[in-house]
Amino acid sequence: MANSATAGRKLSESAEQRQWQGGSGGYVASAWIPVGLCILVIAAESTVFFGADHTTGPLQRFCEFFFGPFTQPQWWRIHILIRKWGHFTGYGILSVAWFRAFWMTWRTWAAPAQRQWSAHGLAMLGTFAVASADEFHQLFLPNRTGSAWDVALDCCGGLVLQLLVGLWMERRRDRMRQR
16 A cells, blocks of 8 residues: 555656656756856856956957957957956856756755745855855955956846746746646
């Protein structure tokens, strides 16, 4: 009798729950490896080699190849925009990786809406933690500066992508209900 109850319970579980409870290391790794890779990229970009003094030359040559020459004041404004856009985009991607990992592995038994809000919140917390650690690390590099404004920009990138993920999931849920 106990075996049939166990079998019935197993049949009612989602594939995600079965993989998690079955201890599938591949499933857990596929959830968390993107987070680790994003953090490694951010850590590499947080070195002295990716300071503004090292990126300005290559980026200027690349942009001038496509758009022609810039005056120095024009270039500095463009360079700042490129660097800040990189912050916004990079941390937005990191927040999606955090969301995906939490969605796949944390509280898989919870109701979808509760699970989704938890994953969004934890993704933003992870994004804030990495952004803060990155900026703190930069305080100790000779050609970098740590900035609370960059942490705010990083979190804005995370928030915008979290909103897009949330809208996408809601739209997907609506389509599934219509079927």
